[in-house]
Amino acid sequence: MSGSFLKSDQNNERLETVAFDILRPVRINRSFILWLIFLFVALAFCLYAYSIQLRKGLIVTGLRDYTSWGMYIANFVFFVASSLVGMLISSVFGLIGVSWIKPVARIAEIIAIAFAAVAGLVIISDMGRPERLPYVFMYGRVQSPIVWDVTVVTTYFVLSLLLWFFPLIPDLAIAKTRFIDRPVFLIKVYKILSFKWVHHAEQYKILAKAVRILLILIIPTALAIHTVTSWLFAVTPRAGWDSTIFGPYFVSGAFVSGTAALIIAMYFFRVNYKLHKYITEDHFEKIARIMVLVSIVYIYFNLNEFLVPAYKMKKFDAIHLKELFTGRYALLFWGIQIIGLVLPVILLLFRKMRKPFPLLLISVSVLACSWLKRLVIVVPPQSHPYLPVQDVPSGWLVYKPTLTETAITLASVILVLIIITLLSKLFPVIPIWEIAAEDEKKEIEQDGKIL
């Protein structure tokens, strides 16, 4: 985030072309309206399912006394995990000065905002008495990891929102003068949100400083949200959750699912918004390498998480691990580990697989497996408590998610899509001024070399 900007706004051809290309998809067209209608209708159906749950209680889910956390909590963990990509791309790579991430950094931020925002709602769907949510703030106890989680997730959401919005301000100023054929309300929104930005050098200096502070703040916050989420499990004395490496295990897994989500979004925007010039094959090549890196780190933590207790086979660890390795969850467990983790790493060693389309397919399977992995982390340790499960209805012994529960979970996914759609369709998805400035910088460098 350099403080520099093009000297003149009007007479810069490069800025004009960049602005034209990036602002072209920012409009309210028919396909956008239709897509939104589709999303909202689907959401309405799913919210009907939630109304059933509100009326009848959590009995409509597959949850019962022994497996009392299921799909909702797994989905929550998945959402928190996926939102971590904003921190990885923007902060970690941004702060160490990796410049190629600029065109995709805002996409990563949008993903972070959408997932972090909806993660909070997912938790509410799991509550037996959702109307008592304010109690968490009124009677919150500092000892409870839930209170920590609520604190850090909301903090992360706000920071991500600011990190998305601050660099957007100059773009809004650039866009408002070029939005002749757009709806009046959109121009008005742009005018209000751009805060009379005049592209003054001083403004860019302040902006750079503010963004830098956010980038630094977001790193510990992001680590905190997923570490604390892992502690929801790790602080309990249950075999399978009772692990000291749950924090880094979750964080490293989060980078895998977040990167997969980012790749899918990148592919979508590149093709649908015709941004081939900005999100290039080279970007996919590089993000694929990142995917390999984070996957290998995650495999390392998986080895620690499963191999070490498997070596000792302590009584209850053994029951849990046998269920995963050879028992009821074996197919799911090995499927996830192989299709979602080991195979992608092997495939991505080949250059051909790092092309956009193959990479998209790999990312979709990685993302799906990431979701299922959260289910495997959440559910199996509950089905084998220390004391035997006896004298309960047979349906309680195996957790089977119901249709209602699935629909409610689907509602959260739809909400994520709605947020991503709105943020990426009503606002430029690639930072205009940063790209233009970057191009100019490159040109100057090249000129210098030639001279």
Added chain:
Amino acid sequence: MGEKNKKRKSENSELEKILESSRRDFIKKAGLSGAAIIAGAAAIYSGFRHEKAKHPGNTIKVLTEDNRLVEVPVDQVKGYKPGLKVFQTRGREGIKGKKWVMVVDLSRCRNARKCIAACQGAHHLRPYEYHINTLVMQESENTPAYFMPKPCQHCDNPPCVSVCPVDATFKRQDGNVLIDNQRCIGCRFCMAACPYSARMFHWQEPKDATAVSGTEYNIELNVPQKRGTISKCLFSADRLRENMLPYCVSACPNGVYYFGDENEDAVTNGTTKETVSFKELLKKNGAYRLMSELGTRPRVYYLPPKNRLFEFEEPEKEQKI
């Protein structure tokens, strides 16, 4: 000298004058106040007569909340029905000076399941909703099977209380771990944290929900139960307040349970009503606590199932719902 005497004399006469006037004043005032006293006394007396007529001498000695013995006229005594606020305050504090403990003698349990029924009746639970359940336990192939009643262990280091985000479940000064279903948000973190699977959740409308809907919520009984909240064994805190043994303890036909106060070092058998030394009982029988390696420090102690007077019988399938 003469002058001096003269002066003194005149001073004396002046003093006399003053005294004379104050004496007169005094008699006047005394007369007035005397009359007032008589009138007042008469008024008080008549009032006393009046009050006496109202309460013809019958008083009763009552112990106040702060342990003072006072006398109250019988007809001034009103029946006391504690409201929600009292239930909540005293329910959260617990009973002063007590440290409740339970001792379960596994050598006597033959799975009569009367404890479960009594508990479910008192707390309005369905047959498969447990505050206490009797489990069939077997350590390994070579060790014998036995029945183990499992209430909440009322840990002194309760994992459930630590994780509760809203102080809905809490530890009282008398050792009991209770749940406030007026506060519980239904996150079920406590269920996840409890290694003894001692907690249950109201996934649906509780049993008898409409029948007890009017009654005031008693935190020590956790009735009326509430949908979307946790319920659990309370060591029958409502019965302890009335100096009675817990529902399960009194219902046992086989003398399995001892219950009492650790501070007094006395536990009473629910069946035989025999009171013994708590420490003596543990010492003589080699008592242990469930999964003490977890550091939860339970308040429920178990006596090992040795020297049983009966054969272990595998429970019938029907019981297993």
